[in-house]
Amino acid sequence: MLSREENELLTRTGPGTPMGRLMRRYWIPALFSDQLPEPDGAPVRVKLLGEKLVAFRNTEGRVGLIDERCPHRTASLFFGRNEECGLRCVYHGWKFDIEGNCVDLPSEPWDKDFKRKIKITAYPCVERGGLVWAYMGPPELKPEFPDLGWTVVPGSHRYVTRHVQECNWLQALEGGFDTSHLTFLHRGDEGNADGVKMNLPARYEVMPFDFGFVSGTVRAQGENNFWTCSVMLMPFHKLISTQPAGAHAWVPIDDEHTMNYCIEYREDQPLTDEDLRDSREAFFIHPQLIPGTDRPIANRDNDYLIDRALQKSGQSYTGIKGIGRQDCSVQESMGAIADRTIEHLGVSDTAIIKLRRLLLQTVKDHERNANTRLPGMDPRAYRVRSKRFTVPAAMTMEEAVDRFIRIKELAPAK
Numbered sequence: 476m477l478s479r480e481e482n483e484l485l486t487r488t489g490p491g492t493p494m495g496r497l498m499r500r501y502w503i504p505a506l507f508s509d510q511l512p513e514p515d516g517a518p519v520r521v522k523l524l525g526e527k528l529v530a531f532r533n534t535e536g537r538v539g540l541i542d543e544r545c546p547h548r549t550a551s552l553f554f555g556r557n558e559e560c561g562l563r564c565v566y567h568g569w570k571f572d573i574e575g576n577c578v579d580l581p582s583e584p585w586d587k588d589f590k591r592k593i594k595i596t597a598y599p600c601v602e603r604g605g606l607v608w609a610y611m612g613p614p615e616l617k618p619e620f621p622d623l624g625w626t627v628v629p630g631s632h633r634y635v636t637r638h639v640q641e642c643n644w645l646q647a648l649e650g651g652f653d654t655s656h657l658t659f660l661h662r663g664d665e666g667n668a669d670g671v672k673m674n675l676p677a678r679y680e681v682m683p684f685d686f687g688f689v690s691g692t693v694r695a696q697g698e699n700n701f702w703t704c705s706v707m708l709m710p711f712h713k714l715i716s717t718q719p720a721g722a723h724a725w726v727p728i729d730d731e732h733t734m735n736y737c738i739e740y741r742e743d744q745p746l747t748d749e750d751l752r753d754s755r756e757a758f759f760i761h762p763q764l765i766p767g768t769d770r771p772i773a774n775r776d777n778d779y780l781i782d783r784a785l786q787k788s789g790q791s792y793t794g795i796k797g798i799g800r801q802d803c804s805v806q807e808s809m810g811a812i813a814d815r816t817i818e819h820l821g822v823s824d825t826a827i828i829k830l831r832r833l834l835l836q837t838v839k840d841h842e843r844n845a846n847t848r849l850p851g852m853d854p855r856a857y858r859v860r861s862k863r864f865t866v867p868a869a870m871t872m873e874e875a876v877d878r879f880i881r882i883k884e885l886a887p888a889k
């Protein structure tokens with residue numbers, strides 16, 4: 476349970492909010508690179524952390540991400556002409572480059588200085604792992620791009636989709652680190668080996684590290700402990716210990732919508748047809764979308780196509796087909812922003828409680844001092860993977876993480 480103030484502090488990410496300020500210190504996925512297939516092609520609307528933006532690929536092939544509103548009289552630059560290294564507003568012809576400089580101002584030929592005074596908000600972008608990433612924080616604090624495992628493997632080793640979740644980002648993140656729901660919500664789905672074959676864990680741990688935190692569940696096996704460890708990378712990434720490996724990034728579109736990037740990847744070989752068939756057709760990790768949108772076909776307007784007969788039959792706990800859909804149904808059903816003041820948390824929610832505490836502490840530390848040492852600022856700290864392992868019961872979590880989770884060698888991001 477959180478106080479109303481704490482809930483606000485963790486869930487709000489718009490400009491000027493404490494969590495928004497913290498999140499803007501990290502590189503944020505904005506769109507797929509192939510949404511901007513060619514230089515001087517059509518601009519694309521992007522909404523990130525409550526900010527309406529426009530992405531475009533300029534004549535040199537570089538990506539710009541600027542405020543959607545023209546600083547003249549706020550017309551949308553989505554309608555702009557993308558030409559000769561800049562995006563030109565079609566209302567009166569003002570033109571901006573990817574750095575946010577006004578490079579042409581044809582409607583005001585009288586004042587030579589005016590152009591120099593005009594700026595549009597522009598965020599630096601890089602392309603990694605098939606995505607365009609933006610940095611929306613203070614320029615002087617921009618970190619290097621992190622060595623995030625799935626962004627450094629070749630394209631053939633990686634499969635990435637995205638879909639909108641109609642709820643706040645924290646609900647989606649918490650769902651990702653909620654281990655006990657596997658035994659219930661996803662029961663009956665072939666892809667859910669954890670939930671079907673395992674008992675509830677005996678212990679839940681969450682420990683902070685220099686990349687974020689590790690959430691571990693412990694099951695006793697005689698003299699040994701069987702650990703399932705999931706990595707959280709600041710500010711909203713999860714790495715999953717499946718084979719092929721999985722990952723999520725839950726990126727706030729605004730406070731009531733989240734872009735869920737779903738990634739599968741292999742470090743050492745291309746994904747096989749079988750890998751992709753499993754994730755698409757057997758487990759439905761990647762929900763099918765309404766064509767031309769990021770909205771799943773099964774959504775809250777049609778009750779996620781729940782099949783009550785299937786639910787009664789016992790083959791599926793929910794009667795909703797697919798892991799991605801099941802997550803959406805319950806997470807969105809909590810409301811756009813879950814009211815955490817009325818919850819009743821139990822032992823199986825230990826990870827959720829601890830991750831909230833860690834996030835609250837990080838937000839507060841960052842508000843007190845923007846130069847505080849934040850997790851994830853060293854790009855090498857992201858060289859980690861999630862893992863399952865069996866070790867002697869005496870081994871501490873720190874030792875286990877150093878041995879199994881941290882990767883010493885990882886090709887640096889290009």
Ligand code: FES
Nearest residue numbers: 545547548564567
């Ligand atoms: S509103 Fe964009 S140039 Fe006038």
Ligand SMILES: [Fe+2]
Nearest residue numbers: 650656661802
């Ligand atoms: Fe789930």
